[in-house]
Amino acid sequence: MKPNEFINQFLHQLNNIITPGAEALGSEMQQKLRAAAQAAFDRLDLVTRDEFDAQQAVLKRSREKLEKLEQQLAELKVQVDNQHS
Structure with missing residues (x-):
């Protein structure tokens, strides 16, 4: 999930949690919430889904x-043991 999609989903869920009257606060409040959420997420050490999937694929190949x-x-151990027997 891209950061903007994540923020949009987060804000949507936040709007569903807050009382229905809160939606009447208008777009200015939503813009401020979006900016605050974006600032909070920017401070976190997050990776994108694409980066996560790429690293997961590298790890799978390494394990294989x-x-x-x-x-x-x-x-090779069996071969060595058989030669010494």
Whole structure:
């Protein structure tokens, strides 16, 4: 989810929580809420969904390579043990 989409969803949920009369406060209040939310999220150490998905794919490939290397090592150990027997 992109940051602006996240903020829009956050503000929508906030509007649903606040009493119905709060929507009557007008666009100025919503602009101030949006600016405050944006400032709060800018201070957080967040990554985009795309960045998260990319790192997750890298981690998956690394795990697969590690498992393959572990299997090769186990096979080599068996070969060495068989040669010494």
